[in-house]
Amino acid sequence: MKRIRQISVFVENRPGRLLEVVELLGKHSINIKALSLADSTDFGIVRLVVKGTDDAIRVLKENGFTIAETHIIACMIDDKPGALANVLKILADNQINIEYMYGFASPIEGKAVMVFKFSETEKAEKILSENNIQMLSQEEIREI
């Protein structure tokens, strides 16, 4: 099982609130590997993959943030046209629903990382692995 721990933080939509989250992590030397911000009109959810998940959870909780931990899957794909479409096609063909996703370029030459939240994580993992899509472990994501 190659699952990555993701922290979600509930934030009200007001200037500086995201900054507070990020500053807090910075102050405690917690490095953010990936971040996405989903927003509605009056609140947002900051989703984070960090180096030092337990510390981040503790620090955020101590500072009164509401958080949730979710398991997500990070796929390493080729950084070239059509590579993402290839993965999504496999998922679509197998009726796998994506709740949300976000991506970031990998420092490894020619690679990119896509982070997925699936409604059926286990099934998705199985399909991805059968199709030889590389999934990153928690350790691997820390290192890149």
Next chain:
Amino acid sequence: MIYDDEMETLPREALEALQLKRLQHTAERVYNLVPFYKRKFDEAGVKPEDIKKLDDLKRLPFTTKQDLRDNYPFGLFTIPLEQVVRVHASSGTTGKPTVVGYSKRDIEVWSELMARSFAAAGVSRGDIIQNAYGYGLFTGGLGAHYGGERLGATVIPISGGNTKKQIMIMKDFGSTVLTATPSYTLYLAETLKEMGISRDEIKLRVGILGAEPWSEEMRRMIEEKLGIDAIDIYGLSEILGPGVAIECIEAKHGLHIWEDAFIPEIIDPETGEVLPDGEEGELVITTILKEAIPLIRYRTRDITRIIKEPCKCGRTHRRIERIKGRTDDMLIIRGVNIFPSQIEALLMETEGVEPHYQLIVDRINNLDTLEVKVEVSEKMFSDEIRHLQKLKERIEKDIKDLYGITVKVTLAEPKSLQRFEGKAKRVIDKRKI
């Protein structure tokens, strides 16, 4: 437990005879001693001797909060100041405070009624009362204090605020009874949890909560969080302070109003007409035992009804329903009457919502708007926007179903809304009318 068996279970007929005698006496005193009342009685064309039966009460004029302000500070007193042993005053947020005085006997009566109230809530000698009502001009603190002492319980005069210390004392002294506002009680419960103190480490058994309108759902939540019996108490400084009426622990439904000291009436707030028992309207109280500042037909602005059915506890004093709201708290949004306590009840039935909320009223383009800010609890939080949106929409729909108006629900971060140590201020009205 009944504190004053004879008086609390007096047969209705005897109780009403006593009320009539005391009413006649009070009417005579205010007529002869307070120029304001002489003028009001004369204007209404009624003399004290016209009071021949209890029903004649409705011929007497009303007293309003404004009358107290107009006679600020001591104009309605019936005794010289040297016989007044204590004064209290309302907060005066909307102008001059209303000042009330107490004679030595008034304090005695108050203590007695408050002791009765404690007993009705199941408190007795041997209990340790942590009195978190504010001491000072506000009547809550001292009223509960004297009542607790009268009963023979141990009173901790901690007053409001200083939450961490409250909890330390509660734990170390083994407080069994808490007197506080319901909103502060919830805040205490939250803080207990935050401090990692379990329910088993405190001995709290009963909460005697009042000074603000609250809902049945709020009671349920307090009882669940603290594992106590939460009892609703009613009082107002103009009439006495706490101890005017209280729920009995036997029924926990409706507050027995001590009818040997007060005559309650329910009126239509628009017309002033007296409504029959069971109908909802504004509570009007005439004090019949007070010496320093007796009030005739004081308009409380509180909305309730009289429950006429006898109570299973055996007390013969009638009950008033839990206060629904105040005529001056009532929000009129696009012509619809809304009481914050009804919104509160609705929110508390919604899973995942914390009991803290705020109502923000505004007028945009000549149209009233109502925003309901609610805190989202940790257990409800999902990392998916649509789940939170659904929660928001559900509350919006529930309010729409209840009142037929569209409101905006805003989800707030837990602990982001203001906490209150005394009376909660849940409504922010930004309308400039």
